Structures are given as C-alpha cells and as structure tokens.
Amino acid sequence: MSRLKKLFEVQQHRVLNVYCTAGYPQLNSTLLVMKSLQENGANIIEIGMPYSDPLADGEVIQVSSHIALENGMTIEVLFDQLSKMRETIHIPVVLMGYMNPILQYGFDQFCKKAKEVGVDGLILPDLPLYEFEHLYGKAIKENELDFIFLVTPETPTERLQKLDSLSSGFLYAVSSSATTGTDKDFSKVATYLQKLQSAGLKNPFLVGFGIKDKASFDAVSAYSNGAIIGSAYINALSKGDNVETITKQFLNSVLN
Amino acid sequence: MSVFNTTTNYQKPSSEGYYGDFGGAYIPEMLYENVETLKVQYLQIMEEPAFKAEVAALLKDYVGRPTPLFLAERLSKEIGATIYLKREDLCHTGAHKINNTIGQIILAQRLGKTKIIAETGAGQHGVATATVCALKGMECVVYMGEKDIERQAPNVARMKMLGAKVVPAKSGSKTLKDATNEAIRAWINEPNETHYIIGSVVGPHPYPDMVARFQSVISEEVRKQLYEKTGSELPTHVVACVGGGSNAAGAFYHFLNEPTVELIAVEAAGHGVHSGMSAATTQLGTPGILHGSKSILMQTKDGQVVEPHSISAGLDYPGIGPLHAFLYESKRGTFMSATDEEALESAFHISKIEGIIPALETAHAFSVLPKMGLKPTDVVVVCLSGRGDKDLDTYMKFIKD
Incomplete structure (x- = not known):
C-alpha cells in the first residue's frame, strides 16, 4: 500500500502538505527542509522541481525557482539528494513540477528513478488528461507512483469524476482559479469545498493555493481532508538563515 | 509518439491539436x-x-484589405528572379x-x-x-x-x-x-x-490553428493576385520571417498542401547561430513544451528554457509554433536564418532600392534572398509583414551620413 494511502487511512482531517522548491534556499537545503518539516508536524512533503517558466506559479515560487536554478538544482542533482532520504524521512513525499524538464530527463527514466529513491507521488500541473491517458500514465502506474490531478471550482462534474478516477493518493483542489500565492476569500471557497465533499470522490482531497496561516488552514480543513501550503512557507524561509528554526516557528503558527 | 494522429494535411491538426508530434494543450x-x-x-x-x-x-474597410501584391522590379533585377512583396505593412497599424x-x-x-x-x-x-x-x-x-x-x-x-x-x-x-x-x-x-x-x-x-486561420487571408489573397498578374496562382517560393510564426503561417497557409511551392522560413540568428546570442530555434532547439504546446524550443540539457537574442523584438522568442516545428521536421519547410547585421543591411538596402522601410523582423526575410540560389524563372513572394517606423530608434543608430 502506498504511503499516501496509509496516511489517509489513519488521518482524514487536517492533513498538512507543505511545499518547498528543491535547492532552496541553498542547493543542499533540500533534505534539511524535509527533515524539519517532518519533525514539526507536516504530514506530506511536496518538493518542487524548479523550472524557468512556471506558468501556474505566482511571484514567490517564481523567485524561489529562479534562485534554486541559480544554485544549480536539476532533476539529476535532486535525485542524488533524495537517494538516501528514506533513511530519515518516513512520511509521504511527492514531486511537483512542469513537463519540460522531465521530458528532457526522459519521462520513463524519471518515473523509474522517482520510485527508486522512494518518492510516493507526482503533481504535474501541465500534464493534461488526454496525454496522461495516451502517453505518460503508463510509466507512472508501472512504477507504482500516485498521480495527483488538480481540480478547480470551474471543473465540470463529469470531468471531476474522471480526474478523480485517474488520480490516486489524493486530489489537489485548487481553492479558486488563480496562480499560487494569491489571497483568497475563504467564505466563497467553503461552498465549493462542500460541493466536493458531497461529490462521492474516491480520493481524499487537499486544498491548495492561498493557504498561508492557521486561519486559512482551519477554514479549508473544516470542509476537506487538509491543505497544501507553499508560497507562505517559502516566504518565511526567505526571511532568515536558519531553516530549522523558521520551519519550527512556521508550522507551530499554522498547526497550533 | 505515434499515438498522435500524424496528418499529411498541414492545414488540419488532429482533434487534440497535434501536427505530427507537435502541438497539444x-x-x-x-x-x-x-x-x-x-x-x-x-x-x-x-x-x-x-x-x-x-x-x-472590417478587414476591408478598417484594415484596408486586400493588401497589394507589389512587383519589386529593382530587387527582382538584382536577385535575378521575379520578386513580389505582399504588402502587410500597409495594413492599419502597420503589420499583419x-x-x-x-x-x-x-x-x-x-x-x-x-x-x-x-x-x-x-x-x-x-x-x-x-x-x-x-x-x-x-x-x-x-x-x-x-x-x-x-x-x-x-x-x-x-x-x-x-x-x-x-x-x-x-x-x-x-x-x-x-x-x-x-x-x-x-x-x-x-x-x-x-x-x-x-x-x-x-x-x-x-x-495555433485559430491564429493560422485568421492570418490565412494573406495567402488567400496572394493566390488571387498572383493569378491576375502571372496567370498562375502558385509562386515557386514563399519567404517569411519566423519568431513564433504568425505571418509565415498566414503566408504559407494556402500553399501548405501545394508541394511545388517551396516555403522558406527565416529565423533570427542574432549575433550568429552559434554565438550564444541567437533566436534561431530550429537550429538550436530540441523538442519540448513551452506556453502550452509541444514544439521545438531553445533549452538547456536540463530542460530550462534559454534566453534568446535578436535585434528584433518580434523574433526574440525561444520557441516556434507547432505547425512550423512540423514543417521543419517533415522537411516541408526550409528553415534559414539571418543575423542582426544582415537584417540591418537588408532594411537599409530595401529602403533605398524599393522605397519601403521594412520592420526589422521583415528585414530578416529579405536577407536570405541572395542565398536561395534563385533562377530567372522563379517567382518569389516575400511576406512584407510590417513597416519599420517602430524601429527608427534602432535604425537611426546605424544611419551613415
């Protein structure tokens, strides 16, 4: 059974997935960030593979991606850094990224290597449904990786069901159509999340985009299985040098 | 990659938007x-x-279409072939x-x-x-x-x-x-x-398909105008500059399925194709995904998009439309390039011999004419995609008294 599946079997509420860009703030921060997240209460770690043209991301993650690339982060370097992660990291780890760098690395090879180092799932926002079904889904499944599709308030019901049926691990519910790191009115989001809750989905769902503190985490957790925080954590990391202290303070402020 | 319908009708991508392996959403x-x-x-x-x-x-009364197809006599004499200019520079707002x-x-x-x-x-x-x-x-x-x-x-x-x-x-x-x-x-x-x-x-x-269709009015008119002037709808060559490729798509469109018509796409080589300061995508690029479609793009071996260079802002783009990637890959199109310097020279030269100041982008298309090995019987249509007023600042730096 996948680590994600196990996680949601024991915890259905307030599951917290925290995103960080690989190679940020320093090239070799990746594992330290992951350990700090695990120690301080994150349930899932999402590692972003930096790309020069991240279409779905707002300014904060654009900047962290740029810095990570300047630091020398590549998919190859990342797999090197993750090669021994399972000696210390026991919570689920998912990789998030854009298709182009993965295609250059080789899609099949990427999936194989991800499995080998102990990655549990993939979030690839610009891999469309059609291409997933016809071309890329096979390698993902063969390597027993969970694939997490995004759904939005504009996703039609029929498509929602289809994306749910092809996803495993969890579904990524985008709080409203926007790039990452945009402020939200969570009273409006609630209606959408209640709709998702009653949609009879086979997967649990986590809410992302605009979740930045305890108030927003509490607000969406009331109508979901939990949330994904990205830009707010990157922002916190950008304001100091000590990854461990910052992560502890940040997660404390969100969870307690 | 053969799961995608490979069409030999260059005007019609598959239902999911693929030209060969290029395209998609x-x-x-x-x-x-x-x-x-x-x-x-x-x-x-x-x-x-x-x-x-x-x-x-609106195209007729607001834009001023059809735009003329002009026989460039001095240029024709110099190159040694019949050269027509499709005057998109005369459109309202100065370009196609x-x-x-x-x-x-x-x-x-x-x-x-x-x-x-x-x-x-x-x-x-x-x-x-x-x-x-x-x-x-x-x-x-x-x-x-x-x-x-x-x-x-x-x-x-x-x-x-x-x-x-x-x-x-x-x-x-x-x-x-x-x-x-x-x-x-x-x-x-x-x-x-x-x-x-x-x-x-x-x-x-x-x-890519929608924009190509809206721009296809260029080649639709060229066919009619060429027939009126020469008795044949088909030139031997169509030449156009390519950044993303909209004027080229429009100028090529109604000739795409006419195998006798050579389609010449001219990319911006910047300081030279291999200078590290270039935007010659097909020469330097590899298959990849940018801005929502699979095409050819300039990138590092790690799949990070490379910053291109061209003196002309309109060609300063690291990718190329999926139709053009397919024309390149299938060899239906011939891809050439012109450097910043060659484009500048052409801009000044065309201004002097034809009385038309072309846009810097368009100037790239003129630069390849002497290199095409044209014969006296050849009939060439150059898409004069835009006028050069917007580039006067750049041109003024190079004006010799």
Missing part, C-alpha cells in the same frame, strides 16, 4: 474550461456566415498582426467576454490588440517585456493612446517569452470574463 487545470470552450466553439463560430461577414467587412486581432475580438464578443489580455514582443500585436479593443469598447491589458518596452517606445505610446494598459513583464529575459508567461498567469487569475488574444501561432490548441 499542456495547460494547468485552471485554464481548462476557457481553452476547452474555445476548442469546442472556434471552428463553429468561424464558419458562421454572420461572423465571416463581420470579419470580412491586426488580421488576427480583428478575428479574435469578434470571437471574444461571441463568447461573451468583456476583457482582453495580450502579450507583445515588438509591440505590433499589442497595438493591433489595443486598436480592436478601442474599436469594440473592450478593456485591454497588454503584457510586454521590460526590455521590449525600452526598445519599442513608439508602440508603447500608441497602445497607451489607444486606451490600453501596458504591464511590464519583469521576470526572466524580460522579453516576449516572459510577457507570454505573465499574460497566461493573468488569464489563470481571471478566466471567466477574460479572453486572451495570443498574437502568434503558439500556445495551447486551438490557438
């Missing part, structure tokens, strides 16, 4: 509804007689870009949209978009690279005068690629009321 879910609506409706709307009539009327924006603004109205966003490189597409927004009373926001805002100041002023808001793209190379990223992000943030008018044959399906 690699977009985040946040854009799905908008792009899907377009995909389902664009052909239907474009085929409506009322839509066609509205577009045709308005052919597409006229079509898309009416389409946006049919889709019930109230706000228009666009990206622009040289500013020609931005001006063409701002123009049709003024015409139709729509709100208009144009994203433009900070570096391009500097080098294309007259077009920035024109857009503002036309009532558009110009937003500088400050990320990456601060040019067309980044302006496109910003426009796509803006679209993600307000998808319902907004239509994104992409200016080239790039982006997710159906944009």
Whole structure:
C-alpha cells in the first residue's frame, strides 16, 4: 500500500502538505527542509522541481525557482539528494513540477528513478488528461507512483469524476482559479469545498493555493481532508538563515 | 509518439491539436474550461456566415484589405528572379498582426467576454490588440517585456493612446517569452470574463490553428493576385520571417498542401547561430513544451528554457509554433536564418532600392534572398509583414551620413 494511502487511512482531517522548491534556499537545503518539516508536524512533503517558466506559479515560487536554478538544482542533482532520504524521512513525499524538464530527463527514466529513491507521488500541473491517458500514465502506474490531478471550482462534474478516477493518493483542489500565492476569500471557497465533499470522490482531497496561516488552514480543513501550503512557507524561509528554526516557528503558527 | 494522429494535411491538426508530434494543450487545470470552450466553439463560430461577414467587412474597410501584391522590379533585377512583396505593412497599424486581432475580438464578443489580455514582443500585436479593443469598447491589458518596452517606445505610446494598459513583464529575459508567461498567469487569475488574444501561432490548441486561420487571408489573397498578374496562382517560393510564426503561417497557409511551392522560413540568428546570442530555434532547439504546446524550443540539457537574442523584438522568442516545428521536421519547410547585421543591411538596402522601410523582423526575410540560389524563372513572394517606423530608434543608430 502506498504511503499516501496509509496516511489517509489513519488521518482524514487536517492533513498538512507543505511545499518547498528543491535547492532552496541553498542547493543542499533540500533534505534539511524535509527533515524539519517532518519533525514539526507536516504530514506530506511536496518538493518542487524548479523550472524557468512556471506558468501556474505566482511571484514567490517564481523567485524561489529562479534562485534554486541559480544554485544549480536539476532533476539529476535532486535525485542524488533524495537517494538516501528514506533513511530519515518516513512520511509521504511527492514531486511537483512542469513537463519540460522531465521530458528532457526522459519521462520513463524519471518515473523509474522517482520510485527508486522512494518518492510516493507526482503533481504535474501541465500534464493534461488526454496525454496522461495516451502517453505518460503508463510509466507512472508501472512504477507504482500516485498521480495527483488538480481540480478547480470551474471543473465540470463529469470531468471531476474522471480526474478523480485517474488520480490516486489524493486530489489537489485548487481553492479558486488563480496562480499560487494569491489571497483568497475563504467564505466563497467553503461552498465549493462542500460541493466536493458531497461529490462521492474516491480520493481524499487537499486544498491548495492561498493557504498561508492557521486561519486559512482551519477554514479549508473544516470542509476537506487538509491543505497544501507553499508560497507562505517559502516566504518565511526567505526571511532568515536558519531553516530549522523558521520551519519550527512556521508550522507551530499554522498547526497550533 | 505515434499515438498522435500524424496528418499529411498541414492545414488540419488532429482533434487534440497535434501536427505530427507537435502541438497539444499542456495547460494547468485552471485554464481548462476557457481553452476547452474555445476548442469546442472556434471552428463553429468561424464558419458562421454572420461572423465571416463581420470579419470580412472590417478587414476591408478598417484594415484596408486586400493588401497589394507589389512587383519589386529593382530587387527582382538584382536577385535575378521575379520578386513580389505582399504588402502587410500597409495594413492599419502597420503589420499583419491586426488580421488576427480583428478575428479574435469578434470571437471574444461571441463568447461573451468583456476583457482582453495580450502579450507583445515588438509591440505590433499589442497595438493591433489595443486598436480592436478601442474599436469594440473592450478593456485591454497588454503584457510586454521590460526590455521590449525600452526598445519599442513608439508602440508603447500608441497602445497607451489607444486606451490600453501596458504591464511590464519583469521576470526572466524580460522579453516576449516572459510577457507570454505573465499574460497566461493573468488569464489563470481571471478566466471567466477574460479572453486572451495570443498574437502568434503558439500556445495551447486551438490557438495555433485559430491564429493560422485568421492570418490565412494573406495567402488567400496572394493566390488571387498572383493569378491576375502571372496567370498562375502558385509562386515557386514563399519567404517569411519566423519568431513564433504568425505571418509565415498566414503566408504559407494556402500553399501548405501545394508541394511545388517551396516555403522558406527565416529565423533570427542574432549575433550568429552559434554565438550564444541567437533566436534561431530550429537550429538550436530540441523538442519540448513551452506556453502550452509541444514544439521545438531553445533549452538547456536540463530542460530550462534559454534566453534568446535578436535585434528584433518580434523574433526574440525561444520557441516556434507547432505547425512550423512540423514543417521543419517533415522537411516541408526550409528553415534559414539571418543575423542582426544582415537584417540591418537588408532594411537599409530595401529602403533605398524599393522605397519601403521594412520592420526589422521583415528585414530578416529579405536577407536570405541572395542565398536561395534563385533562377530567372522563379517567382518569389516575400511576406512584407510590417513597416519599420517602430524601429527608427534602432535604425537611426546605424544611419551613415
């Protein structure tokens, strides 16, 4: 059974997935960030593979991606850094990224290597449904990786069901159509999340985009299985040098 | 990759927008509804007689179409072949870009949209978009690279005068690629009321096909005009510059399935193809995904997009439309390139011998004529995609007293 599946079997509420860009703030921060997240209460770690043209991301993650690339982060370097992660990291780890760098690395090879180092799932926002079904889904499944599709308030019901049926691990519910790191009115989001809750989905769902503190985490957790925080954590990391202290303070402020 | 329908009809991508292996719609879910609506409706709307009539009327009375096909006698004599210039520079706003924006603004109205966003490189597409927004009373926001805002100041002023808001793209190379990223992000943030008018044959399906169709009026006219002048609808060669490739797509369109017509696409080589300061995508690029479609793009071995260079802002783009990638791969098209210096020389030369100051982008197309090995019996159509007024700042630096 996948680590994600196990996680949601024991915890259905307030599951917290925290995103960080690989190679940020320093090239070799990746594992330290992951350990700090695990120690301080994150349930899932999402590692972003930096790309020069991240279409779905707002300014904060654009900047962290740029810095990570300047630091020398590549998919190859990342797999090197993750090669021994399972000696210390026991919570689920998912990789998030854009298709182009993965295609250059080789899609099949990427999936194989991800499995080998102990990655549990993939979030690839610009891999469309059609291409997933016809071309890329096979390698993902063969390597027993969970694939997490995004759904939005504009996703039609029929498509929602289809994306749910092809996803495993969890579904990524985008709080409203926007790039990452945009402020939200969570009273409006609630209606959408209640709709998702009653949609009879086979997967649990986590809410992302605009979740930045305890108030927003509490607000969406009331109508979901939990949330994904990205830009707010990157922002916190950008304001100091000590990854461990910052992560502890940040997660404390969100969870307690 | 053979799962995608490989069509030999170059005018018709597959239902999912593939030309061979190139195309598709690699977009985040946040854009799905908008792009899907377009995909389902664009052909239907474009085929409506009322839509066609509205577009045709504006192209005639507002844009000034048909644009002339001009026999360039001095140039022909010099090159040793018959050279015709398709005068897109005479379109309202000074370039072919308005052919597409006229079509898309009416389409946006049919889709019930109230706000228009666009990206622009040289500013020609931005001006063409701002123009049709003024015409139709729509709100208009144009994203433009900070570096391009500097080098294309007259077009920035024109857009503002036309009532558009110009937003500088400050990320990456601060040019067309980044302006496109910003426009796509803006679209993600307000998808319902907004239509994104992409200016080239790039982006997710159906944009490459839709823009090619709106620009195809160029070659539709060329066929008729050439018949009137020579008794044959078909030239031996069509030459056009390529950044993303909209004027080339329009100039090639009605010749794509005519195997006797050679299609010459001219890319910007910047300081030289292998100088590290170039935008010659097919020479330097590899298959990849940028701005929502699979095509050929300039990138590192790790799949990071490389910042291109060209003296002309309109060609300063690291990718190329999927149709052109397919023309390149299938060898239906011949891809050549011209350096900054060659383009400048051509711009000055054409001005002096034909009395036409071409845009820097267009000047690249002229640069390859002497290298094509043309014969006296050849009949060549060069797409004169835009006029050079916007480039006067650059040209003035090189004027010799």
